[in-house]
Amino acid sequence: MADHNRVVTSSMDAMLFLTDDQLLQGIELMYFAYKGFTSDPDLILQNYSYGRAHHRAVHFINRRKGLKVNDLLDILGITKQSLNRVLRQLINDGLVESRVGRQDKRERNLYLTEEGKSLERQLSDAQRKRMRSAYRAAGSDAVQGFRLVLEKIMDAETRNRITQDKE
Amino acid sequence: MADHNRVVTSSMDAMLFLTDDQLLQGIELMYFAYKGFTSDPDLILQNYSYGRAHHRAVHFINRRKGLKVNDLLDILGITKQSLNRVLRQLINDGLVESRVGRQDKRERNLYLTEEGKSLERQLSDAQRKRMRSAYRAAGSDAVQGFRLVLEKIMDAETRNRITQDKE
DNA sequence: TAATATATGTCAGTATTATTGACTTTATAA
DNA sequence: TTATAAAGTCAATAATACTGACATATATTA
Numbered sequence: 054m055a056d057h058n059r060v061v062t063s064s065m066d067a068m069l070f071l072t073d074d075q076l077l078q079g080i081e082l083m084y085f086a087y088k089g090f091t092s093d094p095d096l097i098l099q100n101y102s103y104g105r106a107h108h109r110a111v112h113f114i115n116r117r118k119g120l121k122v123n124d125l126l127d128i129l130g131i132t133k134q135s136l137n138r139v140l141r142q143l144i145n146d147g148l149v150e151s152r153v154g155r156q157d158k159r160e161r162n163l164y165l166t167e168e169g170k171s172l173e174r175q176l177s178d179a180q181r182k183r184m185r186s187a188y189r190a191a192g193s194d195a196v197q198g199f200r201l202v203l204e205k206i207m208d209a210e211t212r213n214r215i216t217q218d219k220e
Numbered sequence: 221m222a223d224h225n226r227v228v229t230s231s232m233d234a235m236l237f238l239t240d241d242q243l244l245q246g247i248e249l250m251y252f253a254y255k256g257f258t259s260d261p262d263l264i265l266q267n268y269s270y271g272r273a274h275h276r277a278v279h280f281i282n283r284r285k286g287l288k289v290n291d292l293l294d295i296l297g298i299t300k301q302s303l304n305r306v307l308r309q310l311i312n313d314g315l316v317e318s319r320v321g322r323q324d325k326r327e328r329n330l331y332l333t334e335e336g337k338s339l340e341r342q343l344s345d346a347q348r349k350r351m352r353s354a355y356r357a358a359g360s361d362a363v364q365g366f367r368l369v370l371e372k373i374m375d376a377e378t379r380n381r382i383t384q385d386k387e
Numbered sequence: 388t389a390a391t392a393t394a395t396g397t398c399a400g401t402a403t404t405a406t407t408g409a410c411t412t413t414a415t416a417a
Numbered sequence: 418t419t420a421t422a423a424a425g426t427c428a429a430t431a432a433t434a435c436t437g438a439c440a441t442a443t444a445t446t447a
Contacts (some may be wrong), residue, residue, distance in 0.1 A: 054268075059289070059303070069355060069356050069359070069360055069363075071351075071355055071356075071446090073348060076347075076348040076351045076352060076355075077344065077348070078251055078282065079355070079366075079367065080257075080279075080347050080348070080351060081283070081350050081382065082367060082370040082371065082374075083253075083254065083257055083370065084276075085374045085378050085379075085382060086250075086350070086370040086371075086373040086374045087250065087254045088297070088375075088378070089373055089374040090247075090250055090373045090374075091376060092375070093290075097339065102431070103432095104431090104432050105432085105433085106432075106433060109251075112247075112248075114242065117438090121394080121395095122268075122394075122395060122396090123393095123394065129437090130255070131434070132394090132431085132434080132436080133394095133395075134397080134398090134433065134435080134436085134437095135433070135434055136286075136434075137395085137396065138432095139433085140396095140434085141397095143394085149447090154394090157224075157298055157393090157394080157443075157444075158442080158443060159393065159394040159395070159442065159443045159444070160393095160394065160395085160443095161394080161395065161396095175246070177240075177244065179240075179257070180243075180247050181240060181243040181244070181247070183373060183396085184238075184243045184246050184247060184373070185238055185243055185371040186372070187240075187369055187372035188236060188238055188243075188246070188369065188372075189236050189402070190281065190371045190372045191234055191365065191368040191371075191372050192236070192365075192368075193370050194361070194365055195365030195366075195368040196236075196246075196359065196365065196369060197362070197365060198361055198362030198363065198364060198365020198366050198368075198369075199246075199362075199365050199366045199368075199369035199370070200245075200246065200249060201252065201358040201359075201362040201365075201366075202354055202358045202362050202363060202365075202366035203249040203252075203366070204253075204254040204358075205353070205354035205358050205389080206253040206256055206257055206350060206351070206354040207252045207253045207255070207256040207257075207355045208252075208255075208256045208259070211252050211255070211256060212252075215248065215252060218401095222446095235428095270401095271402090271403050271404070271442095272403085272404085273403075273404060273405085274414085288423080288424095289423075289425090290422060290424085298404085298405070298406090299405075299406065299407080300424075300425080301405090301406080301407085301408095301425090301426080301427090302404065302405050302406075304424085304425065304426070305403095306404085307425095308425085308426095319422090324414075324415070324422095324423080325413080325414060325415085326413065326415070326422065326423045326424070327414095327422095327423065327424080328415045328423080328424065328425095377418065
């Protein structure tokens with residue numbers, strides 16, 4: 054269903070012609086997909102009286118164990134006052150542990166506690182499930198394209214930061 | 221760089237094996253790409269003291285000219301009280317026109333005024349530019365995969381609603 | 388050592404976007 | 418005529434962000 058009309062070669066892609074309507078459709082796809090993508094975690098978070106900001110913090114603390122507060126601020130692109138409220142809640146509620154840095158004692162390294170890992174697992178289970186079924190339905194070639202386009206959509210600095218981390 | 225290791229065929233895609241890490245990477249890609257994707261319009265909207273909610277309203281009123289208030293509520297998935305504030309501003313500011321329905325006079329059909337179209341163009345220019353350059357950098361095969369995966373990620377009802385509209 | 392810079396945390400005030408609940412007006416349908 | 422539907426409004430609340438000001442502890446530099 055995918056390969057029978059691959060007429061345009063890689064070398065022609067540079068001059069790919071795209072109508073405004075095709076581009077607008079892509080924009081709407083991003084909007085609707087992102088909306089579905091966040092809907093499962095949003096439901097779970099309600100049981101904890103947490104919001105998306107808590108989810109993001111928990112996600113990145115899990116993915117980059119021991120990261121510093123400043124690292125998290127950079128990743129999220131918000132002010133420390135905004136993060137502080139969320140982080141304080143997570144720490145007070147016993148989901149996140151903040152350890153004084155070993156070399157530089159001004160720094161704080163963030164870790165999920167067992168309780169934090171449990172919430173993270175709940176949230177990412179829901180999201181992984183959606184991603185897995187989408188990936189399987191679309192096929193591995195499509196997934197490769199999906200990843201490639203998303204990488205190109207994001208800001209270059211962001212792309213550099215996260216691709217360098219991943220290899 | 222893309223096709224030399226395409227070992228998995230379409231028929232095998234149903235059993236595509238995906239590690240948790242691969243799925244989490246996909247989740248982060250969505251997060252970072254969406255962030256970049258909204259950043260250009262956000263800057264423009266600041267000049268008007270508008271937010272993303274205004275952008276979404278303007279976008280969909282442009283895309284579905286004459287749509288009813290209830291249609292817009294369905295698309296956005298918010299309450300009418302939430303939409304009302306935004307819509308009232310846009311109407312008062314002269315960017316949106318609300319016309320009494322021809323058959324059913326309870327209904328209101330929404331249209332962009334010239335001023336509304338001008339804002340829409342500014343916003344979508346920025347977003348189309350980003351999409352176009354991502355599409356071109358990734359190539360047409362990748363774009364096809366991108367679109368397919370996004371369609372599968374969104375809720376089935378949403379997918380049915382928008383794909384039926386588009387063909 | 389003294390001055391400066393950095394990392395983190397906090398308080399207060401404000402804005403945007405969303406919610407729920409209650410209610411009104413106008414118009415269509417039973 | 419009564420009930421339903423579409424739109425609009427008011428009020429109260431919540432989550433997430435912002436700016437600005439300031440405090441504390443630790444490192445770095447002059």
